[in-house]
Amino acid sequence: MTKEPEDVSTTIEPTVRVETRRQPMPPRERLERVFQIENLTASYGPKPAIRNVSLDVYKNLVTAIIGPSGCGKSTFIRCLNRMNDLIPHFRQTGTIRYHGQDILARDVDPVAVRRTIGMVFQRPNPFPKSIYDNVAWGLKVLGMRDDLDGRVERALTQAALWDEVKDRLKASALSLSGGQQQRLCIARAIAVEPDVVLMDEPASALDPIATQAIEQLMHDLKRSYSIVIVTHNMQQAARVADMTAFFSISTGEEGERFGELVEYDATEKIFTAPADRRTEDYVTGRFG
């Protein structure tokens, strides 16, 4: 470990090949910001989870959060739609501005936040209802009853599942394979027309073929949505993300361990010329 940070770009032998089919990103200052996160600190009871995370999430891009286990990736993404509110003793400080409005403010209704900022979870969690009802339920509850069939079909088509299920919409969602279930969950999330889709390790419980389908889906979906994805799979981040944030575990003054944002940049930069030694160690496989 004697390398100087300066010659990082020349000495890294990337273990992760960055695919080139991604379109070049416009300069960041011209991009619209969906989230402006400042000094986000979150803890479960006395146990800190993340500290002082500040980053901007841009519209119609895929933003990946990578980092070792326990670095607070999931905690972070669950802050973005107030999902952590459900966990007892959870506390958060800082600001998360969504199109300018701080969604952590006292007068904000978390239900309204989640209505706009959808989420797909690590393990496929379809409701024990029919395929059709899985998508239609949210629409009905949220009052989007006009053209229900059309909305369900469009969501399933967007989630690249329509052709596989169109002949058995009344069948139980639990009869689908894991990959299909996860695409159903994506359909369910986008059916209610959110603005942002958060994905917490959406492919970690899936086989490689299903994973590929989900990744392809993200490329298609980012035209209409902004996507934030947590992944422990660096190749996946390299394949799907425009921007990548690397989180790591730090040790505080009293020996407490917490997650923090180490580096946030264009994916290409993170994987080929990271600015921070810890990022470099992680993406080259020396750590984590």
Add this chain to the structure above:
Amino acid sequence: MSSADLTTDVARRPFTGRRARLGDLVLEGVAGAAALAACALVGLIAWKIVDGARLSLSTFGPGFVTRIAWNPVAGREVYGAASFLFGTAITSLAALLLAAPLAMGIALFLTELAPRAIRGPVTALVETLAAIPSVVIGLWGILVLGPQLRLHIEPWLHSTLGFIPLFGTPSPAGASIFTAVVVLTIMILPIVASISRELFLGVPQELKEGALALGTTRWEMVRGVVLPYARGGIAAALILGLGRAIGEAIAVTQVIGGGVFIHWNLFDGGDTLASKIAAEYQGATSKLQISSLISLALILLVFSLVVNLLAQWIVRRAARSHGGGTVRP
């Protein structure tokens, strides 16, 4: 066979020779006997009851079930189960109707709504309610609940909802079907509530989060995900509660007031199968009267059996639908 031969034989085939182990034999024997004894006991009880009911059934025939009569006066003896069947049906169903929403409310409060700090104590209290002996609840029914209902609740219900036949003129005696219904409600409430609570706790957190992540409210999540998920189990819990209400004798006997007639007025007296048996068995004099009481027991047994089987069938059906495999085309 020399010892050398044995050694080589054992060395070659070290696992040969199944020995009967004493512990295993004893375990098999005791466990098997216990299981057999339970089966035999059910058979024995059923047979004894059928045997005891024979005299009454041969005297009155199937008409026993439909006749409204209970006259133990010697020489004019005539018995029929209809009014007690009706009493059992109306008290247990009404109690279930009252207990179901209350139990759901308690269970939802304890799993989804209450602040975490008070969940434990309240759960313990609800379960304590189940531990109160039925004779104590019955006593409380006579001394406290009955008079309260007669003086306040029953007149009020009669004056506001009197156009419904169920809320007729309150009987001055203080004992009524309604009191029995309330007592039964209290008795089945904790069991239904605590089973429902377990069921709601069993709803995967992922499903609840999946619903909330769509931007649904807590109530929408409960209605759309928690309740449907627990539906089969809740039905079974309710039927279990129904079974308890049907079979409860002591507390009902204490508060229901007695009477051999079918009427829709909840505020008048009545009897159930169980309360009739409990109230009269000791004082029964003639063979026919005893046999008729045993016939009531037979009807009660069949009732309970049907209810139990129904609950099991529902649970099994619900378990299948969670698996999802059966709906695959």
